[in-house]
Amino acid sequence: MATKLPAAQARLYHNIFVCKHCKTKIRAEPRKILEGKIKCRKCGKRVFRPIKKR
Numbered sequence: 001m002a003t004k005l006p007a008a009q010a011r012l013y014h015n016i017f018v019c020k021h022c023k024t025k026i027r028a029e030p031r032k033i034l035e036g037k038i039k040c041r042k043c044g045k046r047v048f049r050p051i052k053k054r
């Protein structure tokens with residue numbers, strides 16, 4: 001990628017989590033992820049990890 005603007009990075013990765021089960025990306029507040037309030041829209045699991053930053 002040619003552009004690595006901080007603003008673009010933030011937009012792409014801020015508050016994004018990946019479902020550990022089906023790899024679906026979900027945007028949510030980290031607090032809500034920790035509280036288990038976010039459910040994967042695809043498989044319904046509640047296990048997420050933060051997206052990988054590069």
Ligand SMILES: [Zn+2]
Binds near residue numbers: 022042045
């Ligand atoms: Zn899932």
